[in-house]
Amino acid sequence: MLRLENVLKRYKTGDVALKNVSLEIPDGQVIALIGPSGAGKSTLIRCVNRLVEPTEGKIYLGDTELTTLPPRELRKARRRMGMIFQEYALVERLTVMENVLSGRLGYVGFWQSFFRKFPKKDVQEAYRLLDRVGLMHMADKRADELSGGQRQRVGICRALIQDPDLLLVDEPTASLDPKTSRQIMRLINELCDERGLAAIINIHDVLLAQMYSQRVVGLKEGEIVYDGPPDGLKPDVLTEIYGEEDWEATIEDVDEDEEEASSK
Amino acid sequence: MSQPQTSYPDYWKKPPFIKRPWLRWGLIIGTVVYVIVALGTMDVNWVRVWEGLPRGRKLLASFFPPNFADSRGVIIDGILESIWMAIIATIGGIILSVPVGLGAARNLSPRWVYLFCRFIVSASRTFPEIIIAIFAVKFFGFGPFAGFVALSIGTVGFFAKLLAEDIEAMNKTQAESVRSTGSNWFQWVNYAIQPQVMPRMIGLSLYRLDINFRESAVVGIVGAGGIGAHLLTSISRYEYDTTASILLVIIVIVISLEYISGYLRKWVQ
Numbered sequence: 001m002l003r004l005e006n007v008l009k010r011y012k013t014g015d016v017a018l019k020n021v022s023l024e025i026p027d028g029q030v031i032a033l034i035g036p037s038g039a040g041k042s043t044l045i046r047c048v049n050r051l052v053e054p055t056e057g058k059i060y061l062g063d064t065e066l067t068t069l070p071p072r073e074l075r076k077a078r079r080r081m082g083m084i085f086q087e088y089a090l091v092e093r094l095t096v097m098e099n100v101l102s103g104r105l106g107y108v109g110f111w112q113s114f115f116r117k118f119p120k121k122d123v124q125e126a127y128r129l130l131d132r133v134g135l136m137h138m139a140d141k142r143a144d145e146l147s148g149g150q151r152q153r154v155g156i157c158r159a160l161i162q163d164p165d166l167l168l169v170d171e172p173t174a175s176l177d178p179k180t181s182r183q184i185m186r187l188i189n190e191l192c193d194e195r196g197l198a199a200i201i202n203i204h205d206v207l208l209a210q211m212y213s214q215r216v217v218g219l220k221e222g223e224i225v226y227d228g229p230p231d232g233l234k235p236d237v238l239t240e241i242y243g244e245e246d247w248e249a250t251i252e253d254v255d256e257d258e259e260e261a262s263s264k
Numbered sequence: 265m266s267q268p269q270t271s272y273p274d275y276w277k278k279p280p281f282i283k284r285p286w287l288r289w290g291l292i293i294g295t296v297v298y299v300i301v302a303l304g305t306m307d308v309n310w311v312r313v314w315e316g317l318p319r320g321r322k323l324l325a326s327f328f329p330p331n332f333a334d335s336r337g338v339i340i341d342g343i344l345e346s347i348w349m350a351i352i353a354t355i356g357g358i359i360l361s362v363p364v365g366l367g368a369a370r371n372l373s374p375r376w377v378y379l380f381c382r383f384i385v386s387a388s389r390t391f392p393e394i395i396i397a398i399f400a401v402k403f404f405g406f407g408p409f410a411g412f413v414a415l416s417i418g419t420v421g422f423f424a425k426l427l428a429e430d431i432e433a434m435n436k437t438q439a440e441s442v443r444s445t446g447s448n449w450f451q452w453v454n455y456a457i458q459p460q461v462m463p464r465m466i467g468l469s470l471y472r473l474d475i476n477f478r479e480s481a482v483v484g485i486v487g488a489g490g491i492g493a494h495l496l497t498s499i500s501r502y503e504y505d506t507t508a509s510i511l512l513v514i515i516v517i518v519i520s521l522e523y524i525s526g527y528l529r530k531w532v533q
Contacts, residue, residue, distance in 0.1 A: 049444055051440055051443065051444060075446040075447070075448060076446065077446075078443075078444060078445065078446035079445070079446040081444070083441065083444040083445075085437055085440070085441055086437075087437060089437040089438050089440065089441035090438070090441070091438050091441075091442065091455060091456055091459050091460070092435075092438070092459075092460075093459040093460065093462070093463070094455070094459050098455070102442055102445055102447070102455050103445050104445075105442065105445050105446065105447035105448075105451045105452075105455065106445055106446025106447060107446075110448065110450045110451055110454075113447075113451050113454065113455070114450075114451075114454055155441075158441070158445070162445055162446070168444075
């Protein structure tokens with residue numbers, strides 16, 4: 001379970017990205033975090049694994065309080081949080097396999113990782129995950145040879161091989177076409193389901209958020225303005241989050257769309 | 265959305281790089297005046313230049329034909345020593361540069377480490393190799409070891425600076441993604457940073473090897489070993505045909521290094 005208590009982030013520039021955000025995510029729940037650009041979505045998930053240091057507040061992952069952990073303990077805690085990035089963030093000149101195995105760096109020693117001598121069961125797990133996302137044959141390719149959707153699937157493998165309790169997902173579909181976006185979102189959802197993982201998914205696309213989450217949190221200027229079920233996203237709620245616009249077309253019934261996509 | 269106007273200008277000019285007109289024109293006029301004055305103060309005696317031309321022709325003529333035969337052994341020894349010096353200094357210098365370069369990257373190091381490493385870089389860039397070589401010869405005596413020390417120090421200034429700059433320009437999210445897995449600092453450098461900077465570093469190493477070989481001929485003149493000493497000796501003995509042969513060998517080696525490094529650089533990309 002992840003619990004944020006009054007998390008506040010003030011950047012050096014004086015901008016306050018998060019204003020006393022409190023949020024509780026039970027085990028196994030997939031939540032979508034929506035909101036306009038600059039609302040603090042990226043900052044929020046980066047505060048959880050402290051790629052960004054929160055200024056105030058407490059964050060608990062299970063019983064561990066994350067914001068005060070010393071470096072060694074922080075690295076241990078990071079192993080429990082897999083992160084999936086916008087634009088994939090694979091190390092482009094490394095092979096697919098190295099990228100996946102880099103998810104195990106928190107578990108192995110420096111020389112082991114330096115000589116790429118990962119434990120047998122890590123390598124086996126890497127192959128199993130690659131096979132699960134349909135990229136078994138790509139293991140020895142360099143990451144920059146892959147297409148966008150393939151790269152994001154490698155990114156997913158890298159996060160999952162950490163054997164995390166929680167996935168932090170930052171705009172996973174931002175640079176993908178609509179069909180690949182759906183496939184990626186569905187894959188993340190299935191994998192969370194298979195492994196009982198909780199996830200926070202930052203996403204621009206309201207429709208995708210509704211389709212692939214159990215709960216939606218709306219963030220606006222660093223504050224939570226909506227927290228509820230996906231079908232509670234009515235035009236007035238979206239106006240509250242994003243501002244005035246014609247929302248009817250955005251929240252149309254999505255079932256038809258999904259069937260079309262899953263038959264592929 | 266604003267209302268369409270009734271008429272639009274049909275004339276557009278690129279805004280000037282320096283906006284304030286007095287500053288812009290001041291800089292332009294100042295530069296022109298300075299160049300004219302500087303040229304004026306350079307005192308050229310055109311009569312002497314004219315008299316020097318035939319002498320130069322005679323000097324060049326005495327370079328031909330190049331003479332390899334008389335001092336073949338000496339040239340080969342000197343060249344081999346220069347090559348050895350250049351290779352060892354490049355390797356040694358790069359090994360020393362890596363920690364300094366990592367430390368001198370602002371996005372990697374705490375401020376005091378950064379400032380300290382930047383100081384090392386600037387210090388070793390302050391003096392050209394030949395001046396360092398003069399001191400190295402004073403410390404360690406004549407011979408290639410002094411040259412090795414001088415060229416290594418020069419390599420650190422060059423390589424560490426460029427490594428640090430390349431690290432500062434790396435892709436931040438790739439680095440972030442490896443950090444988020446719970447890797448430690450060394451693993452992070454090995455997995456996220458090294459792959460990003462490696463191709464450029466290999467190219468720069470070869471370029472530096474090229475520079476070090478040419479510099480090894482220069483530092484030899486102050487007694488730091490290598491082919492430079494023989495070059496100087498042959499000139500002061502007026503054996504210009506031997507000088508020519510030494511220069512030819514240097515040119516051939518520099519050109520072949522150029523081709524090899526060009527080929528290797530393409531291959532590592």
